[in-house]
Amino acid sequence: MGSAAIRVENLSKTYGHGDSAVRALKRASLEVQPGEVVGLLGASGSGKTTLLQCIGAIIDPSGGRIRLDGKTVYDNGWKTTDRRALRRDHIGFIFQRPYLVPFLDALENVALLPMLQGRSDAKARRRALELLTRLGIADRATMRIEQLSGGQQQRVAIARALANRPPVILADEPTAPLDSHRALSVMSLLYEVARDFGTAIIVVTHDENIIPLFQRLYRLRDGVLREEAGEGRPIFPETRGV
Numbered sequence: 001m002g003s004a005a006i007r008v009e010n011l012s013k014t015y016g017h018g019d020s021a022v023r024a025l026k027r028a029s030l031e032v033q034p035g036e037v038v039g040l041l042g043a044s045g046s047g048k049t050t051l052l053q054c055i056g057a058i059i060d061p062s063g064g065r066i067r068l069d070g071k072t073v074y075d076n077g078w079k080t081t082d083r084r085a086l087r088r089d090h091i092g093f094i095f096q097r098p099y100l101v102p103f104l105d106a107l108e109n110v111a112l113l114p115m116l117q118g119r120s121d122a123k124a125r126r127r128a129l130e131l132l133t134r135l136g137i138a139d140r141a142t143m144r145i146e147q148l149s150g151g152q153q154q155r156v157a158i159a160r161a162l163a164n165r166p167p168v169i170l171a172d173e174p175t176a177p178l179d180s181h182r183a184l185s186v187m188s189l190l191y192e193v194a195r196d197f198g199t200a201i202i203v204v205t206h207d208e209n210i211i212p213l214f215q216r217l218y219r220l221r222d223g224v225l226r227e228e229a230g231e232g233r234p235i236f237p238e239t240r241g242v
């Protein structure tokens, strides 16, 4: 049981104090294995982003435990003083909007983080090109972000999330800005990433079209997390060279 890439136990988060306190997460527990892609559903305001941001060390939980890669990173308090390093080394984020740097080209956007980490420029650029190739947009490498379509920008954002080979990817409604064809293609890519790199991926979504693609689903209701009963959900069709 020690092998989960993500293990969350009784995680709680309360915003604010006293009368204005909002209990956004109530003792949430979940587990994601390496190479697994799980869906996280829930109405607006149910706590989905809060859960991802706690797991991703972006905000402070109020209590509970988080283990990443078998290592306890939060136990009623962070176990590290350097949460930036924790994020950088363990977690790739994909947001609803790509949040790319507009004045850099696609390749530079992907290479930026490894460069900031002290990788040589040449190495970082080589890795970035490898990822853009993998995501089928190598021919857009030297284009500026504004010249790319929404789907292409989201692929650049995925490449960026992969740049440091994180064992965990947290995706908050990554297909929301995309049409259904591109949404399926992004999901297919995430499954390939999980399979090829052993990455554990949590995907927050509202998108009815992609919900049937998950082998495992969790649902949040007013901060309470439950795994949905799945009856042999279909595995995402094998796809190559997307």
Ligand SMILES: Nc1ncnc2c1ncn2[C@@H]1O[C@H](COP(=O)(O)OP(=O)(O)O)[C@@H](O)[C@H]1O
Pocket: 015, 016, 022, 024, 042, 043, 044, 045, 046, 047, 048, 049, 050, 051
């Ligand atoms: N920074 C914040 N301060 C106070 N309340 C917040 C904050 N962020 C989120 N909330 C509240 O926490 C609850 C869960 O929000 P959120 O995690 O964003 O839900 P979801 O992503 O499912 O829409 C909501 O009631 C929201 O209003």
Ligand SMILES: [Mg+2]
Pocket: 048, 049, 050
């Ligand atoms: Mg949200």
